[in-house]
Amino acid sequence: MVCYLCEAVGVSRSGYYNYFSNRSIQKRKEKENNDKILKDNILKAYKFKRRKKGARQIKMTLEGQFNIIYNLKRIRRIMKKYDIVCPIRKANPHRKIIKATLEYSTLPNLLNRNFKQNIPGKVLLTDITYLFYGNGKKAYLSTIKDGSTNEILAYNISTSLAIDLATTTIKKLMKRNIKLAEGAFIHSDQGVHYTSPIYQKLVKKCGLGQSMSRRGNCWDNAPQESFFGHFNDEAYIKQCNTLQELEHEIKQYMLYYNKYRYQWN
Template identity: 30%
Template structure:
């Protein structure tokens, strides 16, 4: 049967059965009563070349890959730009422009402008004029400020530098001068430099004979002593104690409103009267001025006591005395402020003599 008997509409519908609905050519030809050869010709005339289909699919896949890569790059930039530019997010626009210029080889300028909330036109305008008129004026004032500062040998602060600038005809304000000096770390050099204590330096008055040997075999072999302070509404009340390392009891104490050397002498005298040691006793202290006084040295020599001192700034060398003060303040004082020094004396006496030395478990 000749294909001229079939209209174009019939041919299109027959081809659609094969191409769109997925029926086979033989099945459609049998149903419609046409030859399979003719249907093949109709399908091949309408269906595009397979190689062209593959080429189109490949182009579409490449386009999709490029889109996904671009999207991934934008996502990474949106993640990394805030990390790098977190310090400039709240800064003026010119600071953000400087950041953009420094990172333009790594990130997109468009993305950085969008994330930092600045205009691209402003960035490109900034490239032609990086410094504002005020910044240029500040640089000019900085040279005058440095000249005034150098002329004073570094003793002028912003008020006097400002006066120098006013004398030469400048009309800037004192706060602007102070801001420029603060930004460039220009400040007056005044006063004396306090000598810095070197921690761990041994005493030149008495060596450290104890050397943290806090366990002894006999009483009245080693005593440790130290001073602390108590807060009262009348002022400080200072407490000096002498502790026997063998029993860990307080064998001598003294409380006074000042840190004069008598406070440590009275505490040590109480320990000597109470214990009346028969042999030479090692008395360990820190490097306080009271323990380095001539009166302390003569007292120790008179009563057959051997001075020993901790290293400077090393509280662990006198840990037993520090431990007693810690127990006193945690168990009895508890951050209390006594109304009077007499109340404080009575309370500390009760803790030492009635509780710590008598009933407290060490």
């Protein structure tokens, strides 16, 4: 019977008997116990600061916070085995390009995707994202990110898309008295806020240059888009019921992002 079954499934008799030998059973038990230890450690990093993480973030968090070193292949194997799902970033269907009126002016792309200039305070990236929370409520988040350090230098939350959403973010940046490098400039898309004469006048008043992505080209501001992608995956926005709860969650996330979240590159 054993010979027939082995032949039917394409397994050798020696392989069959070896699989059920005490030695093989013991090896599988040891491997399973080791995997459970790996799983527990990976979950510690995965749940660190209550922020979901992918394999690379888990690897860096394990090394930085728990002094544990695993390679990415091992982490991904354990995550797949125990169904530890990392957030999958999706394109935001709510973002739309707003056509500027004729009185608004676009500016050249001074950045040309040279994001990492290794000069803190030189390249400032800015953009706006939609926030859907509570029962169909909507708010907006404007941020300014340092292209070299990846730090979020200033942010502003509003329930209105008025020009104040962007200008207040600039004012908050200047209030922090951050040391800006010589020739510092702020880069954005060609949204109506950034082509506004009010916004452009304020930027000049603050001693900043201004640069803009090409029309409809999100890659020209990729690090800022990437931040919003991670933010939408990792922040608990939909669980907020009030604007106050939303503001508190965003404040906590910004603290986590600037102080605790590791950067792969």
